[in-house]
Amino acid sequence: MDPVGALALRMGDNALILGHRVSEWCGHAPVLEEDIALANIALDLIGQAQLWLGLAGEVDGRSADELAFLRDTWDFRCLLLVEQPNGDFGRTVMRQFLFDAWHVEMLRGMCGSSEPRVSEIAQKAVREVEYHLERSSAQVIALGDGTEESHARMQAALEWLWPWAGEALAADPVDVALAEAGIAPAVEDLRPGWEATLRAVLGEATLTIPESDFAHRGGKDGKRHSEALGHLLTQMQWLQRAYPGAEW
């Protein structure tokens, strides 16, 4: 596959699937302000998904909507982390933080992409994602260094999510080809910034980073998604599956 298309599909699927997951909180968040904030973050991500999937579609001749609603599990290229269920509020916040910390490094690196269409989307998205990281960091600190209950939930969330977090930082052949072409930053160049953010924020949150470096693989190459993605797609895609081409 064309490397620009492959990158756009990965970025677009991450934004789409996490945007959908976060939108599941709409009407259910613990307080009104959180409900609005989560809906706004979901909206940013779904907007970014439109840009990335629009680019992926330019490359392979399908529309962003067709890519979002008419592919099945094995054709998605999102990280395993973003498809994981919301769990409690703490797990949702921790998932967002672990993703934002990687996302911001990736987008900053892509602002200097050799491919102008990638660079311009990255320049647009990075400002929104810096704001997401600012917010998810503040929440991880407030809840981690909060009550005994919130601390325990945040530590449990970190431990539960940890095996899903490493995939983003493990290069595969597509990542290597993109870095060699100067289209995206090398994965190993993202690690120092990602780790520095984690150490600073999780340290201030009084949370302990798990020692294991085990990471599940199979999301970004589509070889082995977790069970959760199929369930998510049944919700996200049912309307276009039941009424193909429906519009309003």
Added chain:
Amino acid sequence: MAEVRLSEAEVWEVLGGVPDPEIPVISLVDLGVIRGVGYEGDTLVVTVAPTYSGCPATAVINMDIDAALRAAGVEQLELRRQLAPPWTTDWLSAEGRAKLEAYGIAPPQPAGGPERCPRCASKNLQKISQFGSTPCKAQWRCGDCLEPFDYFKCI
């Protein structure tokens, strides 16, 4: 209606009369989303920078531009999306900032928070939430008049 060829200044004037769909007190020109106006042959090309990637107003903004210019007699029109350089609140006009404040929305500040309460000008302010009723706003509260208010986020 017969086709008229508006001058660029007339196009800017028409667009200056099109309100932002979410914050109708400012125009699209005040908002800074109109990045260019010009003719390519007989086609009028208007370049528009979206605010936030997922802002639902983006589609409405494009429809409103299209409708306003067609009502002014333009027939050959193309709207072009500009992603880079990305829209920034630095592009809000001075007039737009003043209109926002008069309307009760604190204009963006590089410091990352409102300068003063848009109602009573107090500087005793608290942040309620980093997000508000639209992607471009956050919620703050005044410690003196006790009113909550919207702050236009700096981006």
